[in-house]
Amino acid sequence: MTKTDSATNFGGSGPLSAGEIGVAVQSANIPPLVMIVYQFTGDRAWLSDRYRPARIRGLNPRTDGGLSPEAQAEVRAAAVPVIVALSAGEEPAITTVDGDEMAELISFFLGEDVDSRYGPMLGAEIERRSKTRGAPLAPPVETPAGLRAAVIGLGLAGLAAVNMLQTMGIEDYTVFERGDDVGGVWSVNKYPGAGVDTPSHLYTFSFAYQDWARHFELRDELHAYFVDVFDRLQVREHVRFGTEVIRLDYDENTAIWTITAKEPSGATETHTANIVLSTVGALNKPKLPQLPGLDAFRGQQFHSTHWPDDIDLSDKHVAIVGAGASSQQIAPAISSRAANVTIYQRSPQWVAPFPLFRQEIGESQRRLLASTPLFHAWAWLEQFWQFGDTVIHHLRIDPTWQHLDRSVNERNEGQRRFFTRYIEEKLENRPDLVAKAVPDYPPFGKRILLDNGWYDTLKRDNVELVTNSVTEVDATGITDSQGQHRDVDVIVWATGFHADRFLDSIDVYGRGGRRLRDTWGTDDPRAYLGVSVPHFPNFFMLGGPGSFPGSGSVMYVTEVQARYVRELLGKMFAEGTTAISVTEELNDRYNAEMDELHARTVWSHQGFSTYYRNSKGRVVFIMPFTNLEYWERVRGASLDDYERHGVAYVPAANATASV
Incomplete structure (x- = not known):
């Protein structure tokens, strides 16, 4: 998205004038303002104790940052010409920050000592969300001729998968969606009061900025956002709505997946793909009690x-x-x-207090967030920390x-x-x-x-x-x-979902005729990083078992997974390898580590039941890691973690379905 596009996201209202900026900064949260003033000017005086924000407490916004009234006034006054200059296209004095310096800045910004390991992770997000408003930071990948991909599901993970394929330069792909609309849970859940309990700006793709009206949006607005993202991605011609995938078969001789799907008429059809991305989610199988009468x-x-x-x-x-x-x-x-x-x-x-319940974001704030990506990036980071890794210590x-x-x-x-x-x-x-x-x-x-x-x-x-x-x-x-x-x-019946039964509506057959449902059993799914399963080559999941965040943003984790798969496939193509699947040894070791960590979290406490656990008490839905710990595991995808399947490449576009 260009700077002009992001500035006009608010109802086509265009960039803010200096006068409008002056009004907007008066109600803006102080901590992000301090950071953009420092980053634009490069003046370390803005990192003095006078402007150091107080630590985040609870779910309340840090409007004044804990600064004195005099310091607040100085920050707001300095922010006006900075935002005017940024709106005019001027570059900040500091455009790139290395990991150690970013860790220092983040500690200052959050008002607490933050592990230096966070520097690279959060620095990359500031860059991604400010420099390009989510446009690809990496060039397209050189892919084999005739490569075809398939995506199963068109909820939030499906849209992330489509964006990933597009940034890779893959043009031949099909999306199978069993429903008649985009949006996953936000398409089907229409009950009164439905809404998100994650801040709206955290529940947003980095590649598709949204001008949210409320701090925590409701169902209709969330669904409209996913429809809008769908339109922005221009993916309609690739989607088969009302088509349910019921079976996947892997051919070891050609490394081709055959996809069997049921059409709206009830008839079945087959398709082929070199790569299959499962984005079917987990909260889509309603749980109903078995009661007499x-x-x-x-x-x-x-x-x-x-x-x-x-x-x-x-x-x-x-x-x-x-x-x-x-x-x-x-x-x-x-x-x-x-x-x-x-x-x-x-x-x-x-149940936690919810001071921002149904509160609207002021119009001037909306325009400031929309027109100033650097301000929005720091505001995003503040919420990401508030609802993310800072919580894990309680668990x-x-x-x-x-x-x-x-x-x-x-x-x-x-x-x-x-x-x-x-x-x-x-x-x-x-x-x-x-x-x-x-x-x-x-x-x-x-x-x-x-x-x-x-x-x-x-x-x-x-x-x-x-x-x-x-x-x-x-x-x-x-x-x-x-x-x-x-x-x-x-x-x-507000009785929840079978969150432990991943992919149980699809028969997936991998190498040697292995059936995924037999490998996992009824409710004991295991995958490496929630992404890959041994003996199921070129079959990847976004939002797979054990990969939902225990705190923070599912959107962030989904995008991290998509970037991991993108990097993995890019290396596979560059090497000339046709198909890969995670090794059994690594998958077993990873899941044993997860189980050991989960045993030391509140989610394994035996004083209650939770959909996070399966019938045997094993936590299968969420991961035990902080966002940082998970990011470190997916950073730098390595083919050495995968078994290479040495068959000659066959374009799925030229292959015949085989079941």
Whole structure:
């Protein structure tokens, strides 16, 4: 994206005038302003203690940075001519920073000592998000003639895969999407209140800037963003909507994958590809309880991900089964119009204060972020740290800690006290609800949720929180484990997903006829970096098992994976190798390391259940690493980690499907 493009992203309004910049900087967060003034001028006086930002605390923005009013005024005044100059195309005095200096700058910016290892990683992101607004920093890759790729799924990972192929210069590719729209979970999840609990600017591709209206966007705007990215990538001619991949077969003689897909008509078709990228995700298989009487219910019932477009809940008696993320978004959104809402909670959740809930980003701030990529890059880094690796210290078990039943280390205990106080304050004068709402397991054991009105909803006269499990459904309603029956008109099953069953809807056959489902079993998937599996050559995953971040941004990790695959394929093509798959030895060692690290995190604590773990208690969904630790593993892709399969190259474009 050119500088002009990024400047006009805000409704075609164009670059900011000096007067508009003067207004915008008055409400801008101080820390990013300090950094762009320093980077533009090169004057280290801006790195003095007078301008050093305070450390990030909680989820609140650092608007004043903890600086004195006088220092704030100096920063804002200095920022105006800097942003004017940047808008005019002038280059900063400091355009490239080496790793050690970047680590120093980041420590100053964040107000805390940051490991010098972060320098190269975060420095690369500042460069990527400021210099080119996400345009490729590497040239296209020289690919073999007739090479063809396939992408399965068109959610956020699918779009990242398409962008990767395009930056490599691969033009012959097909995207298979079983739905009729782009956007993955944001295409199908349309329930009331649906939204993201990651800051909007963290939930954004580096290669597709977005002018977000809210700090945390809602479903419709998120879906519109992915549709917009789809249009920007000009990928429509490559996509087969309504086409579900049901089988993949690898031919060892030609190193060609045959893709069997079901068309909307129900007929099957076959395609061929040299490279297959699976981007099918994991939160797409709804989990429904197996209860007596489900078929007898005469009202409406549905999983939250299948919310009917035409349902009217006015004056209806509604039951929501589950109290996780979707339930906590649905209940506040419907409780004012339903006659009553009964929430069946298996276990309570830790919920954090959400001061920015549905708060809009001011228009001048939006224009400043859109027109000044360097400012946006530093603002992005601030949120990336706030929601990312700074959290990981609360998650790792201290074996000497004396209260492992309730927390896993001293910081985790502090979080427990903080969250408990918040619950008690929100539910003041309702000790009955406090008893039901405070979890007995350590914070972060399950995904931390953000309070979008959950506790206020629980206090409503027409809302009841039931902590007994559901045991039976009949024609008129639900019976709980204490034998109490409640009549309801509508049942919403907010019961989550089978997050441990990666790729279980596709039969994947690799070398020697190995079936991936047999290799993994029902719910024990293992992959190297979440990307590659032994004996399945040229089959790569974005968002594979064990690679979702425990904190931070899934968008960032997905892009990191895409860049890893890009580098890996580039080296494979340059070497003249036809096909590769990760070695068994490395895959086993990597997964053993993951298991050992997970055993030392809160996610392996036995005091609760979580979709992060499979039926045997193994954590299979998220990774135990910090963003830095994962980045260090994917940095510098090496073919030595892979088995080379020495067959003559055959262009998939010329190959015949073989099943």
